[in-house]
Amino acid sequence: MIYINNLHHAFAIGKKGEEQTVPVLKGVTLEVRQGEIAAILGKSGSGKSTLLNILAGFMAPESGTVTVNKHETSALNESQMAAFRLENFGFVFQNFQLMPGLTAFENIELPLKIKGIENEERKAAVRGLMASVGLTEVAGHYPNELSGGQQQRVSIARALITKPPVILADEPTGSLDSETEQEILELIRSLNRDLGITFVIITHDDEVAGIAHRQYRLRDGELMKGEKRHAV
Numbered sequence: 001m002i003y004i005n006n007l008h009h010a011f012a013i014g015k016k017g018e019e020q021t022v023p024v025l026k027g028v029t030l031e032v033r034q035g036e037i038a039a040i041l042g043k044s045g046s047g048k049s050t051l052l053n054i055l056a057g058f059m060a061p062e063s064g065t066v067t068v069n070k071h072e073t074s075a076l077n078e079s080q081m082a083a084f085r086l087e088n089f090g091f092v093f094q095n096f097q098l099m100p101g102l103t104a105f106e107n108i109e110l111p112l113k114i115k116g117i118e119n120e121e122r123k124a125a126v127r128g129l130m131a132s133v134g135l136t137e138v139a140g141h142y143p144n145e146l147s148g149g150q151q152q153r154v155s156i157a158r159a160l161i162t163k164p165p166v167i168l169a170d171e172p173t174g175s176l177d178s179e180t181e182q183e184i185l186e187l188i189r190s191l192n193r194d195l196g197i198t199f200v201i202i203t204h205d206d207e208v209a210g211i212a213h214r215q216y217r218l219r220d221g222e223l224m225k226g227e228k229r230h231a232v
């Protein structure tokens with residue numbers, strides 16, 4: 001479902017006129033099949049976020065292609081990419097990125113409002129999803145009234161509410177203690193198993209990568225040989 005082929009990217013750094021080009025991705029080729037959890041592992045600075053940003057279409061690669069669901073997304077223009085992203089990707093971040101002025105319910109509801117889904121249908125969808133991820137009791141709470149684990153559940157529910165086939169998660173347990181990390185990893189596993197959602201998880205944590213069907217390890221912009229994979 002996701003094919004990344006021979007991706008190269010470099011950043012220009014330094015003063016204008018004296019820029020130096022620093023290569024960050026040096027020919028990355030990888031595949032993620034539908035229904036898999038894939039982990040992209042690597043130390044700080046290895047190029048993980050750059051790879052995720054290119055996969056999500058927030059940045060164009062210098063060269064190489066990205067294909068998602070048979071669409072070559074690296075060939076789309078900005079507005080085509082924005083529309084594609086809305087339909088195909090949900091996002092989960094390390095620091096949750098919830099709207100502080102909205103309740104848990106309203107945060108999850110927001111993407112449906114943006115899509116113009118009608119009130120009754122919206123509320124029913126949010127109620128159903130909140131129940132399935134164990135959030136019903138905190139529906140009226142604001143983010144600062146929730147634990148880290150609850151906030152991450154809200155952010156996962158917000159990512160799922162529009163039913164995207166793929167969730168892109170950047171260090172989804174990076175701000176959580178180890179017990180809460182296990183709960184969130186179990187939630188990701190069950191969403192993958194029960195709903196068939198494909199996950200691409202960026203992490204530096206082997207424990208997180210442990211739930212993946214497929215692991216890629218980035219070092220200095222290159223994938224290391226020996227991709228680990230087991231069946232879904």
Ligand SMILES: Nc1ncnc2c1ncn2[C@@H]1O[C@H](COP(=O)(O)OP(=O)(O)OP(=O)(O)O)[C@@H](O)[C@H]1O
Pocket residue numbers: 011012013024042043044045046047048049050051204
């Ligand atoms: N906009 C930019 N301009 C210049 N250099 C950049 C830019 N973004 C990233 N870099 C550099 O590219 C390299 C890879 O960065 P990237 O953020 O992709 O790594 P990462 O593996 O996600 O790291 P971390 O785990 O710390 O987020 C780093 O050396 C970084 O300094």
